[in-house]
Amino acid sequence: MLEKINLPIDLKDKTIKEKEELASDIRKLIIETVSKNGGHLASNLGVVELTIALHSVFDAPKDKIIWDVGHQSYVHKILTGRKEQFGTLRQKDGIAGFPKITESEYDCFNTGHSSTSISAALGMAKARDILKEDYKVIAVIGDGALTGGMALEALNDAGYSKTDLIVVLNDNEMSISKNIGGMASFLAKLRTRRAYTNMNRVVKNGLGKIPYIGKRTISGVQKIKSGLKHLFIPKMFFEDIGYKYLGPVDGHDIDKMMDLFKIAKTTEGPVLIHVVTKKGKGYKPAEEEPDKFHSTGSFNIETGKKNSSGKDYSRIFGEKLVELAKKDQRIVAVTASMKEGTGLLKFEHEFPDRFFDVGIAEQHALGFAAGLAKAGLKPVIPIYSSFLQRGYDQVIHDVCIQNLPVVICVDRAGIVGNDGETHQGIFDLSFLNTIPNLTIMAPKNFNELEDMLELAVNTEMPVAIRYPRGLEDTSLSSFKSPVEIGKCEVIKDGNEVAIFSIGKMTATALKVSSISNKDIAVINVRTLKPIDKKTIIDFAEKTKNIITIEDNIITGGLGETIQSVLRENNNFATIKCYGYPTEFVKHASVGEIEEMYGLNAEKIAKDIDDTFWKRPKNCEPYCATETYIPDYITKFKKMKKSIDFCNKNVISL
Numbered sequence: 001m002l003e004k005i006n007l008p009i010d011l012k013d014k015t016i017k018e019k020e021e022l023a024s025d026i027r028k029l030i031i032e033t034v035s036k037n038g039g040h041l042a043s044n045l046g047v048v049e050l051t052i053a054l055h056s057v058f059d060a061p062k063d064k065i066i067w068d069v070g071h072q073s074y075v076h077k078i079l080t081g082r083k084e085q086f087g088t089l090r091q092k093d094g095i096a097g098f099p100k101i102t103e104s105e106y107d108c109f110n111t112g113h114s115s116t117s118i119s120a121a122l123g124m125a126k127a128r129d130i131l132k133e134d135y136k137v138i139a140v141i142g143d144g145a146l147t148g149g150m151a152l153e154a155l156n157d158a159g160y161s162k163t164d165l166i167v168v169l170n171d172n173e174m175s176i177s178k179n180i181g182g183m184a185s186f187l188a189k190l191r192t193r194r195a196y197t198n199m200n201r202v203v204k205n206g207l208g209k210i211p212y213i214g215k216r217t218i219s220g221v222q223k224i225k226s227g228l229k230h231l232f233i234p235k236m237f238f239e240d241i242g243y244k245y246l247g248p249v250d251g252h253d254i255d256k257m258m259d260l261f262k263i264a265k266t267t268e269g270p271v272l273i274h275v276v277t278k279k280g281k282g283y284k285p286a287e288e289e290p291d292k293f294h295s296t297g298s299f300n301i302e303t304g305k306k307n308s309s310g311k312d313y314s315r316i317f318g319e320k321l322v323e324l325a326k327k328d329q330r331i332v333a334v335t336a337s338m339k340e341g342t343g344l345l346k347f348e349h350e351f352p353d354r355f356f357d358v359g360i361a362e363q364h365a366l367g368f369a370a371g372l373a374k375a376g377l378k379p380v381i382p383i384y385s386s387f388l389q390r391g392y393d394q395v396i397h398d399v400c401i402q403n404l405p406v407v408i409c410v411d412r413a414g415i416v417g418n419d420g421e422t423h424q425g426i427f428d429l430s431f432l433n434t435i436p437n438l439t440i441m442a443p444k445n446f447n448e449l450e451d452m453l454e455l456a457v458n459t460e461m462p463v464a465i466r467y468p469r470g471l472e473d474t475s476l477s478s479f480k481s482p483v484e485i486g487k488c489e490v491i492k493d494g495n496e497v498a499i500f501s502i503g504k505m506t507a508t509a510l511k512v513s514s515i516s517n518k519d520i521a522v523i524n525v526r527t528l529k530p531i532d533k534k535t536i537i538d539f540a541e542k543t544k545n546i547i548t549i550e551d552n553i554i555t556g557g558l559g560e561t562i563q564s565v566l567r568e569n570n571n572f573a574t575i576k577c578y579g580y581p582t583e584f585v586k587h588a589s590v591g592e593i594e595e596m597y598g599l600n601a602e603k604i605a606k607d608i609d610d611t612f613w614k615r616p617k618n619c620e621p622y623c624a625t626e627t628y629i630p631d632y633i634t635k636f637k638k639m640k641k642s643i644d645f646c647n648k649n650v651i652s653l
């Protein structure tokens, strides 16, 4: 069937049976591709029929379908002209793992972070009405994403607005792991309503066929039924806040879903359709362990076994936290629905009473952690760097103004790779760097992460520790010295150039020093805030040439911090900063991205040997980042006067 379908229009004349055949073809394609490229498997397998039904009833791209989080948009991509490219999923220059407006007109809104779809849908619906246009707007949101504050804020606003818009609630009882919280319990009650409705039908169809007892039993059961109804059917929260509620409907029954979508299409005002799906549907290992196949690397289709690669930073963090928590009863852990990814499973198992999963709610998680800290506990809260962006104000307002001892562990910092722009963690050093009272640390390897965590939980103030996704670079294993807040670690001395690096980039710096033909010192910054000014100035005076390397944007990060230290101290060492430009970095592997942005050791070493030393004569000293150099060279050449001035004076660029 898949061969016959290129665009949603091709679905319109197909029978339900053909669509079911198509569902099976799509599942096969997704399993094959994700088993090679990695990606979000279980969520996509759960929405195959739902996506087919949506595209059968609605008319994309005229009608706008917004996928919350967007990790479940593979089926949508396959049905909207991208099945041929599907093999390139998440690869460099291939199709993205999330909806992208630049990739297809069928992707009407970029997503990647949770709980944004209803806000965007309401915005589009309002714009449509003001501009007197005619199309439908549909937000597809999971029960997990519905625990996010932004989704609840939007649900509240959209219900009250009376605007025509459709919310499809994809309820599979799972966030990444089992969904929790009051909303999850409420949805469970709504599902009971379906069980209750089904029971009614079973009673009629089944008991009715048994001679003698049939009819009398049915009427007896029906009497009980009306009594039960009031007991078991919960009050309709969605209806009370302004939605027409349809469902719950079996999310693997294309026919039934299409019926409800058709009703929704002609209904005025906000409509919420409750669709019940099974995460991982159609692939046994994913059905049995949907959490393990939520986001996966490559795996063996036959066995479901992953091609795993050993311990990573998250796991080291989790194990060390358990060790520390055994000694200190005040340590508690908080997660915003990311206990697997951040390495907290062991902690949850060992200390269920000291473990809190608050739903996909980073803002609440940080506010809650602040409360825990204020009342005497030591909360440790691991959050992926890009999701911490959600909680910026909470870090300032709830944690740091009160100087509370909350330890924020910024996981997946730097480039994460194939998940792309929405997930790259390249802004955290910059935005955290602005916050008073906050100490910011970054370990060069596993061992240093353990030491920093121990130091942080014993420091009565807010601390952020940022570390990357994946494995450590073992080249630094022999470099061990006690971690001190505000102190760099000199890995290697040198006389011609000093490289200041942070976190995992210290391994790159060491490699640069071994490839380059200059005599290079390597300094592991360790704490970005407070920064070790003395070591910076000492090396600037000694080498006169400073290089910084970070896996963050240079703006506001390590590079600019060291530049300002030099400026503040009237030091005129040459400085060149390696890091990411202030731009959104697309999906590709980490290695490919580092190569593209000139952040691998070979490129930096070559740059140092070839270019960095070719400074215009007569205009030393100067202080510039790479981007400024060509401009100033030209200007200096043109303006002799300026060169003379430069020779005599300090130019701070």
Ligand SMILES: Cc1ncc(C[n+]2csc(CCOP(=O)(O)OP(=O)(O)O)c2C)c(N)n1
Pocket: 043, 046, 069, 071, 072, 112, 113, 114, 141, 142, 143, 144, 145, 146, 170, 172, 174, 175, 176, 279, 336, 337, 338, 360, 362, 387, 390
């Ligand atoms: C702000 C934010 N926090 C965390 C995540 C990581 N995340 C991706 S999908 C997901 C679970 C989503 O659950 P649900 O909406 O029910 O969709 P399902 O995968 O179950 O279909 C989480 C926590 C995210 N994308 N955005």
